[in-house]
Amino acid sequence: MTDTKKGTMDRREVLRAIVAQRGDVLMVTGLGSATYDAGTVDHLNTFCLWGGMGAAAMMGLGLALAQPDRRVLVMTGDGEMLMGIGAFATIGAQRPKNLAIAVIDNEHYSETGMQPTHTRRGVSLAGVARECGFAGAETVYTEAELNAVVPKLFEGDGPFFAAIKVNTQRYPMSIRVRDGVHLKDRFRENLLGAERAYY
Ligand SMILES: Cc1ncc(C[n+]2csc(CCOP(=O)(O)OP(=O)(O)O)c2C)c(N)n1
Ligand SMILES: [Mg+2]
Known part of the structure; x- marks a missing residue:
C-alpha cells in the first residue's frame, strides 16, 4: 500500500485537537517537532524526549506495560x-x-532542514503497523478524518496507530522546560509519587 495524497493540516492544530481530548493519558513525545509542539501545551503527564531518535515508541511500550491501567x-x-x-x-x-x-x-x-523522508516516497507507516499486528492502523489527511481518529487514540483496544498527514509548516524549535533530567523526574514523580519516583 502506498500513500500518494498530500497532507494539508497544520501540525499545531492537529496537536490541539488531540490534547483537547487527552484526559489523564500518559504522553511520550519524540524528538524533533513533536516535542516542540507538545512543549506549547506543557503538561505533567507528558514526557518530552530531547534525544534518542527512534526510541519514542519503545519508551511508550515500556510505559504501557508498566502501567497497564493507564492509556x-x-x-x-x-x-x-x-x-x-x-x-x-x-x-x-x-x-x-x-x-x-x-x-x-x-x-x-x-528539524535538520526538510530533507524528504521515506513516507514522501510512498512508504506507509500505517501499512507497516497493520501488517505487524496492530489492532488498528489508519492514515488521515483531512480534518473530518482526524476528528474520527482522535477518540481511537484514547479508547478501544490497542495497539492503535495513526499517521496524521500534515503540511510542511515549521515552527520555532524550542520548549519552555528544557532540562531533560527535570522532565524525567517530574513525569515520574507525578505518576508514581515522590516516594517511588526515585528508586
Ligand atoms: C540518531 C540521530 N540521527 C539524527 C538526528 C538528527 N535529527 C534530529 S531531529 C531529526 C528529524 C526528525 O524528523 P521527524 O521525526 O520527521 O520530525 P519533524 O519533521 O516533525 O520535525 C533529525 C534527523 C538525531 N538527533 N539523532
Ligand atoms: Mg517529519
Missing part, C-alpha cells in the same frame, strides 16, 4: 518513527491494549 499515547514524527521502525514488530508481538501511536507525518525531517 499511553506516543506522539512523534515520521523521521523519528522510521528510525525506530523495528518498534512496530515488537509492539505487534506484545500487543499492549493501552498503547496508541500518532505520527505527525510531514513527510520530511524538518
